[in-house]
Amino acid sequence: MTCEDPKCAIHGGLKTRGAEFTGKIVSAKAKKTAIVERDYTRYIYKYERYLRKRSRIPAHNPECIGAKEGDMVKIAESRKLSKTKNFVITAVVKKEE
Numbered sequence: 096m097t098c099e100d101p102k103c104a105i106h107g108g109l110k111t112r113g114a115e116f117t118g119k120i121v122s123a124k125a126k127k128t129a130i131v132e133r134d135y136t137r138y139i140y141k142y143e144r145y146l147r148k149r150s151r152i153p154a155h156n157p158e159c160i161g162a163k164e165g166d167m168v169k170i171a172e173s174r175k176l177s178k179t180k181n182f183v184i185t186a187v188v189k190k191e192e
């Protein structure tokens with residue numbers, strides 16, 4: 096499949112650097128954008144317990160990847176792509192059944 100997206104990490108000129116996460120897409124309504132939700136734990140020393148946290152990261156969803164809602168995806172940090180996006184989806188880990 097040909098991909099003309101300049102903001103594609105594989106076919107375009109976009110370089111990734113910094114953080115890499117795996118998360119689940121909770122919304123893929125906007126064109127070429129997906130909201131990736133990530134669960135993680137943070138250790139709180141005072142209470143010697145883990146705090147469960149959740150973050151939502153808007154990521155660029157190139158046409159060649161075309162990830163859908165429910166998919167597990169890998170995202171990588173990149174330059175600022177729009178007002179809210181500075182992550183790009185690099186691979187689909189698991190498709191939703």
Ligand SMILES: [Zn+2]
Nearest residue numbers: 098103106159
């Ligand atoms: Zn591409």
